Amino acid sequence: MESERFPCVALADALVRVPRHRFVPARAWALPRGGAGHWIDRGAAPGAWWDAVYSETVIYTQLDDGRTALTAESAARTYAPTSSASNPLLVLTFLRLLGPGPGDRVLEIGTGTGWTAGLLCDLTGDLTGDLTGDLTGDGERVTTVEIDPALAVAAEANLHAAGRAPRVVVGEGEKGCPEAAPFDRVHVTCGVADVPYAWVAQTRPGGVIVLPHAPTMRLLRLTVGEDGTATGRFHDACSFTPLRSQRRRAGGIVHTPPRERELNGGRAALIDPPAGLRLLCDALIGDSPWPTEPGCALLSDGVSKAVVAGGRVTQSGPRDLWDEAEAIHDAWRAEGGPGLDRLGFTVTADRQYVWLDDPSAPAARVFTGRGKGL
Numbered sequence: 001m002e003s004e005r006f007p008c009v010a011l012a013d014a015l016v017r018v019p020r021h022r023f024v025p026a027r028a029w030a031l032p033r034g035g036a037g038h039w040i041d042r043g044a045a046p047g048a049w050w051d052a053v054y055s056e057t058v059i060y061t062q063l064d065d066g067r068t069a070l071t072a073e074s075a076a077r078t079y080a081p082t083s084s085a086s087n088p089l090l091v092l093t094f095l096r097l098l099g100p101g102p103g104d105r106v107l108e109i110g111t112g113t114g115w116t117a118g119l120l121c122d123l124t125g126d127l128t129g130d131l132t133g134d135l136t137g138d139g140e141r142v143t144t145v146e147i148d149p150a151l152a153v154a155a156e157a158n159l160h161a162a163g164r165a166p167r168v169v170v171g172e173g174e175k176g177c178p179e180a181a182p183f184d185r186v187h188v189t190c191g192v193a194d195v196p197y198a199w200v201a202q203t204r205p206g207g208v209i210v211l212p213h214a215p216t217m218r219l220l221r222l223t224v225g226e227d228g229t230a231t232g233r234f235h236d237a238c239s240f241t242p243l244r245s246q247r248r249r250a251g252g253i254v255h256t257p258p259r260e261r262e263l264n265g266g267r268a269a270l271i272d273p274p275a276g277l278r279l280l281c282d283a284l285i286g287d288s289p290w291p292t293e294p295g296c297a298l299l300s301d302g303v304s305k306a307v308v309a310g311g312r313v314t315q316s317g318p319r320d321l322w323d324e325a326e327a328i329h330d331a332w333r334a335e336g337g338p339g340l341d342r343l344g345f346t347v348t349a350d351r352q353y354v355w356l357d358d359p360s361a362p363a364a365r366v367f368t369g370r371g372k373g374l
Contacts (some may be wrong), residue, residue: 014122021053022162023115029075031062037074060084066150078086085113092204093236097221098210100124100185109173110189111146114155118164142166143180145173147244174245176202191240195347200230212240214281230347234340254317267329271297276339277332284325331367
């Protein structure tokens, strides 16, 4: 984080000038951190509504791309919304990693409720006038792209009420906004499986891109180099609604005769992997083991599955996922059990990959023997 360029006081001031409550619907579904989801209604129970708005609470604002009405009943049945107001502490972590400053040009992918676009306007000095008309600025330093027209309209109304007016573009986020480029910062508010190179191409050398990397469920901070390559490191754990063009269509588990064997010794770390090993499994296998109860775990890429219980592993589907995880574990141990501080990510025009210690050592080559030509 560029702490001198982006002091905490700047963010604190932005939170006062662009308060979250202006971007939260009067009636919505609230999911507090570590708690049970519940319906909030500003008119019927204002205290509960304000408590949800100013706490570590995700607030659902859209279901099923707007095809299903947001009600207490429908939200209670929903595993993941298609738009939400993220946990505010995660939003602040995101913005600290991004480090926008006065005069920066920022591209945001995924406008959602409009709150982070409003905060970005404040942090860059893109102030077009608050409710009393006493702020000024250049205007259009912040460009925010939203694929859903209904969400864009609602976000613009929220932003106007908060006295902020970034450029709101309705379109496909993966294309960026070439007509407004180049950007100093790119802020992505949706889960990304494959980083579109358009975002890198539209960022000036030295510029920063921060995004939720969906395969590893980590915030990823990339810096764009003079050669058009973006390289960076993984940070806090996160989970965001996927970029619509990259939504994973579940094909379902392929049922094959189960393959059962005893667990090999010395691999207890796989039952509940530490951060570095979990990230490698997520990136190289497509999932990482999750403990289901003491001594038990599940590993699945949506097609193949491995279940660990009673000192044995049962695998089904076209891949032997637990065998792959054991091979990665052994290579991970041989490399000294690297944590997140030794793992990074690079995006070029031709490829993108996780690496160990340096971009010249792709993780696929180091930990699986694949990609030897990389």
